[in-house]
Amino acid sequence: MGPADKTGNAARTARIAEMRRAEQARARRTRILTVAVSAVVVAGLAAGGVFLVRSQSDDGGGASVKDTAEDTAKNTPKDTADAKSSGDFPADADGVHTWKGEPSRNHVTRSVDYPVEPPVGGDHHPVWLNCDAQVYTEPVRNENAVHALEHGAVWVTYTEEASEASEADVAALAAKVKRTPYTFMSPDDRQKDPIMLTAWGVQRSVTGAGDPHVDAFLQKYVQGAQTPEPGASCTGGAMK
Template sequence: MDAAPRTGTEQHKARMEEMRRAQRVRERRNRWLAMAAGTVVVAALVTGGVVLLNSGSSDAAPAAASDGKGGEKGGGEGRFVTRADGVRTWKGTLDRNHTTAPVTYPMEPPVGGDHNPVWQNCNGHVYSEPVKNEAAVHALEHGAVWVTYNSKASKADVAALAAKVRKTPYTLMSPVEDQKDPLMLSAWAHQRSVTGANDPHVDKFLSEFVQGPQTPEPGATCTGGLDR
């Protein structure tokens, strides 16, 4: 007898479980790569120290170090175009440079642009305090969906969305007081507002954009970054 076809809910659960398995494999691989890279870095530092000792003086002026102060325009130029389903898609350039300086984004919450070298942990992480935009944007680059809310959102909706995020790999949640709507969902180059935790567009957005085709770095880890 043929097996009954899977329902949409069963397919979603299967996809989430597969993503969790893939995440565990990536974490083991990344730990091994980190140890190997550490060995190479130590060897390079030792070699570099010997070269510097033997190189003598140089006429070249040293490069100026950034003090991390001030802001950089790293969001790129463009505008949102709203799809028929209400998802706003950024049409234009979204830069992807790493910077430790604050970045001025053309939208809030940002959906891409220059960002911190270290990502915000996004493996179902829920933050009760605001996170740095620059770190959250790096998480979006890894294929995460960022759920945000402000003080106008109901406590019930915030709690329900937090429970959903905790069960969904490649998601994170945090407050963003300056956003225009109480509840918003963001992915790289995409964003939408929702009316509440039970809004059907929540699951549709997660299904489309968690590790979706918009992801600049698919498969990149969502752990091992910033946790607050």
């Protein structure tokens, strides 16, 4: 590895460390704010209750038809077809496919029919998948994984068929993921190639763990410019 690679890795490590410190600071501020708001809410419950009853009495005891319709629209998931986001998925000269068009980013609790496998974006579950150097030995739920991509993670996937990704490649990729923040790995027998790398809006296939495109992809897309929510948490998630 040359001096330029070492400089790039050091910069990325420093950037991720700074994001983690910012995340911890936000968490502390949130805890303090929650305590303060709770005290205010408890103190104002009685007065607020009286005001609510009086307000409902004044407007006839219920919400308007317009308000009800707006609330219903906000909480109704879009059709599966809407989640696919119009666009195509061409590859550049280096073999990286980039989604043309803006993937949708709605939070939904239903299953989503993604146009590519593994998905590169689109509607996703409100809870992200843990993606901080996480290796999964079982398939993960796409809807949670896509939320992790939104946070700037890179997803490494492989097929488990005997003649596809070799055990040595899987073990080497797992070791690389375990030492790389904002990455996660899982098997996916529905994908078209033995080993694939995915970030928000981009994807490529690689020939094995030793393929130089693996490190190049991680270098460029872990918390890369394509990230919709840079610095967002990659811990504290779940698969639901």
